Amino acid sequence: MKKLKASFPHLGSYHAPLEVFFTAGFGVDYIVPPPITKRTLEIGSRYSPDYVCAPFKYHLGNFIETIEAGANTLVQSSGVCRLGYYGELHEQILQDLGYKVHFVNLAKYKAPKPINFYNGFKEIKPDMSLTKIAQIFPVVLKMFEHIDEVEDFIRQNVGFESTIGSFDKVHADFLSDLRMIRKKKELNNTYRNYMKRFKEISVKKPNNPLRVGIIGEYYTIMEPFSNHYIEKELAQMGIIVDRWLNVSNTLLHYPKKEMKKHIEDYVKYPMGATSIPTIDRALDYAKKGYDGIIHVKSFGCTPEIDTIPVLQNISNDYKIPILYFSFDTQTSETGFTTRLEAFYDMIVMRKEAKK
Amino acid sequence: MNVVIRKAGLYTMKIGIPRALLYYKYKHLWEFFFDELDIEYIVSPETNNEIVRKGTTYAIDESCLSSKIYLGHVEWLINKCDYILVPRISDYGSGGTVCTKFQAIYDVVSNTFRDRNIKLLYYNIDPKAADFEMIAFLKMGKFLGKSKSRSLYAYLIAKQMQKCAQLKEIDEQKQRLSENKTKILLIAHRYNICDKYIGEPIITFLRELGTVPILGDIASKREALAKSIEISETLPWTFNKELVGSIPLYKDKVDGIILMSAFPCGPDSLVNDIVIRRVKDIPILSLMLDEHEGSAGIQTRLESFVDIIRLKKGDFNEKT
Known part of the structure; x- marks a missing residue:
């Protein structure tokens, strides 16, 4: 069987925990969508309905670029507004464009019950190991929280940094280090170290x-x-x-x-x-x-x-x-x-x- | 102007009903409910240029045309009645959810007209909070000072009348379907297609072209909801499900489909694309209407669409 290469559209800096979740939890490869550029938006809007909201177009652009980068399993989430219907149309558009990919539309399992998550996950990888997912899940959740805490801190201070770009640099290092983490302890240490580094950056408020x-x-x-x-x-x-x-x-x-x-x-x-x-x-x-x-x-x-x-x-x-x-x-x-x-x-x- | 005013004896309280959005769906339910309770009410007139202009002034620019028109109707009712009926729907439980506009409309109205001192009569349908339609109407009856049993009776009568009206509509449509003319299925929300400003000119023009307009919204809702799965599996919105489901129901009996939406309708933006991509063996025209649209552009497109259908059918001379 072909190796599964999963991908999920970009949302801020959250590709790091998603990558950990897919690689450690499901044991599949994760393709981080190429960074969003003008081209992403261009191809996304070319194939989208004219007056759909912009996130739909960004997502479609992400999907196409990530297929080009080698992904073969695309995941789309469910949602309470139009987002809840994105998946089905994305899947149809990609199919009409001739891309042969496995599209997992989590909107099919919309009621937020554990069994539905299970069924949705099962569609990503049928022979997944629940133990592995259960092990990595709390780490991934904590990772989301840490990313948010770090970014809150950055927003409060980045405007006053003495050397322009110092926060961005540490932030990028932080995200790339997160991708390697598999244990809660490692995560705590990394978070603490980086928080220290962030606080050491000189700011003039x-x-x-x-x-x-x-x-x-x-x-x-x-x-x-x-x-x-x-x-x-x-x-x-x-x-x-x-x-x-x-x-x-x-x-x-x-x-x-x-x-x-x-x-x-x-x-x-x-x-x-x-x-x-x-x-x-x-x-x-x-x-x-x-x-x-x-x-x-x-x-x-x-x-x-x-x-x-x-x-x-x-x-x-x-x-x-x-x-x-x-x-x-x-x-x-x-x-x-x-x-x-x-x-x-x-x-x-x-x-x-x-x- | 076609303003409906029902007089009813002693009661002085008067309810205002905006002739927009849910009115077209629940007209009979509301009117018979108030009639049974001997409550006077007034329905705003058919949408006219003035109402559209007022609505556009009060609404946020990016809102959909239908909701702009709604605000125009509410504005028209201010100072003409004691309470304005603005119901809120969260979702229909297993039947699906609704566009967030219907979840928000109560608060949009109350915030938009906050300085005008308006009083709203409302009910809330939210199956998750056990607010079902019947309970919502009983609460409304209580608010209007009516006893529970009387409200219940009024609700049941009104519900029955609504059902009768629906059956009658479906029957009439059946007759239209058997006519030997070019038939065109209009997939459009009822509050758009029945609106004097948005939809009626289109229906009139289609008739002038000698075709028979068939409304997708007139169909057995239960059948349509079930059939919608054939076209789309994860479609969340009840109103769109009903419309999409009418395509498999009527497709073999009509010659073309028009998807008509009000700019920039959120649900329709996705659903229309799905329909165009999945319903292949019948001509489809997609029409988007906004408040700046001139009728000439629309008429040209309708004309050429009907011409194409007739060309395809091979009887180009079928004009009445």
Whole structure:
């Protein structure tokens, strides 16, 4: 039998734990999709329906490029919005393009019950060993958490590093070291070492720096290429960036009840997908007196569009500026930076006026 | 203007019903429910340019045309009634889920019109929280000050009336299917195809071309839901399942299919592509409508589509 070479679309830096999960858990090769470039988006949009949301196009581009890189088993997740139907159409498009790959669509096993996970995993590799998966699973989960903790720290500090690029370098080393880890102990050591290295990087923070919170749609907020590296841009302006939305906060410790309670003055029901954290975080940043909020989403993302009237009300009530970005495949770099710079100028002036 | 106002004796409370989105699906259920409870109600008029303009002003730019129109209707009802009916649907349990628009619409309306001081009459269907349709209607009855037994009676009557109306529709469609003319299956959400602004011009024009429009949404829902598996296995949205399932039901009896969507409908963006890729042996036209669309462009496309079908059938002279 041909060796299985599995792959999953990119999402931020999470390819490291996924690689560990597939290689150690299933005993298959894992092909990390080539880094997202203009070409990824181009081929992705060429074969996608015109007005589908951008993450669909990125995923398709990832799939095609990863097939070119040798993958033969593609995995697509399920989801609560359009994401829940991505898989079937991706599979159909790839098939129509003539690619002969094994496509595992986890949306077929949508109810989040252990037995469904089991069936889904079984489709990836029928003779998998449950023991191996059970051994590696807690390590992988912990790895997600550590990546998120590290990135939270970076977002708070990277804008003030003395030598540009020092955080990025250590971050890249951290991710490549994670790929080798198989045991919880190793993981703890690596995490501790790297946290130390991150804290040793010299930063010059002013007394009262600008703080901006980022909220929005799941994919666009987490995949830097799709949001034009907005966090990096903000950091270079000397802004502390806060972002709550990541895999460990949403999938592992999702405080849905507390959040619903927190926002009950504004909304009565969940509005779908990431709408609850979007509104909850906006309200929290507003209450804490942040200098501004940036809302990012892909064009046409219905749940996030529906949060905008609520965000506008929060913005009015707490007098906090909110900048709305909607990214699609045609978003111009110039338009993006112009709006971001204007926003920056505005929050700087507001801050000075407050003094 | 076609505004329905029902008078009912002593009660002064008046409910406003926006003629958009779920109205077209639950028209009979709502109207008979309120009738049975002796509650006065007013339905906003057929969509006109003014309603579209207002809706577009209030809605977020990127929202779909259907939901923009909905906000236009809500706006029209403000100050014309005591409560505006804005129900919320989470999902239909095993029947599938709905576009997140229906999960959000209650809060979208209440946040958009927060400063206008509107009062909303609502119900929530959420099988996971044991909020089934009947319970939701009983709660609504209680809110309106009606006894449980009376609300239950009203709900059951209304439900029965809705069923009758559906059966009648299916019967009428059966007759249209037996006509000896070019028949075109319209796969479109009912709130689009029945809307005066979005869908009606298309139906009228298809009739002018001498064809018989067949609505995919008029079909036995149970059969359609079951049949949808033939085309798509993991389709999550109930409304789309029902529509897609009508394709296997009607395909052999019609000459062409039109997929009609409102820009930029989320579910349709994926489902239409699946249908085009999987339904091969019949001509398909995909139409996307937005508020800037002129009718000339659409008419040209419809005309050429019908011409192609007739050319294919070999009777190019079949015009009435």
